[in-house]
Amino acid sequence: MLPLSPDATPGRRQSTAAIKEALRDLRIQLSLLNHQVGTHLDLNDVDLDFLDVINRSGPLSPGALARRAGFHPATMTGILDRLERGGWVARERDPSDRRAVVVRALRNRNAEVMRLYSGMNSAIDNVCAEYTSAELKVLADFLRRTAKAGIRAADELAGGAR
């Protein structure tokens, strides 16, 4: 906190700190939104998280899912049981390795989820409408990089390379 800025860019440190603060807030708010959506779908918070992961990261094995989140395999079995009972995912045996299981997302009930997220969806549209096309590209790039950084940081805590 010197009176003179060190490299003639006075706002950098403050802006970086502001970004971190905003990211903390954003995470909490999005988790809260997630909780509300899950409540409307009779779905657990964690279950909805994993449904999202399965929907976007393609078919995955239970073990891979558990490792990715740092959960015990038995816990994953329970989560998948609930998701399967609700018709959200299907378990199939891997033909090439029949001891393995592949979890596939069913898209039947996707409309329900989209409807619940529609409020946030259009809110983001409104926010984005106030930025130029170039700014939007910068924003998307930043978010992707930050998400990648989150993956690495979580993996490190999960036990190094592992």
Next chain:
Amino acid sequence: MLPLSPDATPGRRQSTAAIKEALRDLRIQLSLLNHQVGTHLDLNDVDLDFLDVINRSGPLSPGALARRAGFHPATMTGILDRLERGGWVARERDPSDRRAVVVRALRNRNAEVMRLYSGMNSAIDNVCAEYTSAELKVLADFLRRTAKAGIRAADELAGGAR
């Protein structure tokens, strides 16, 4: 979906969609990171969330915390019990209204938390280092607006104006 872009800004729709995708990923990754941090601190996911809220939003009453997150007051009691047992927070009686309780965050163990988040912290620093000061301001502003949008969207699902 006309072949001609409507307002001479061809990338807008794609960039907005990319931002939504990245936000979904970011939320999941930050939640998983949160889970890993909580595991290392012998702390529940929800408990860590509320510790964060208490740390940043100053001393608060248990009821206010419960309303803010849509939890039942009794659940909040359990969360605060665990946080207090671990030496994270302290319950004090409000001098001005002695039936009320204020929860204050103790900073003793803050270093442990910071150490666990240090990987993500420096990763964000590295990402931010690649942007200009003006871009950083745009980013911080966008994140704040998006967080606000998340609050409104969650409130709507919680039961309209309420």
Next chain:
DNA sequence: AACATATCATACGGAATCCAAAACACAAGA
């Protein structure tokens, strides 16, 4: 002083999570 209101803690039933071990499939060696 007594009633109504508000806030937080306790008690208990139901659910989720974790640990250990089993069930099953694959791969390698005698």
Next chain:
DNA sequence: TCTTGTGTTTTGGATTCCGTATGATATGTT
């Protein structure tokens, strides 16, 4: 081929956590 060893997922039991209902304490009002 049969056996042994490794990897993946599921089961059973014990523990812990979340949510509804009830109780205790303090305040404000008539």
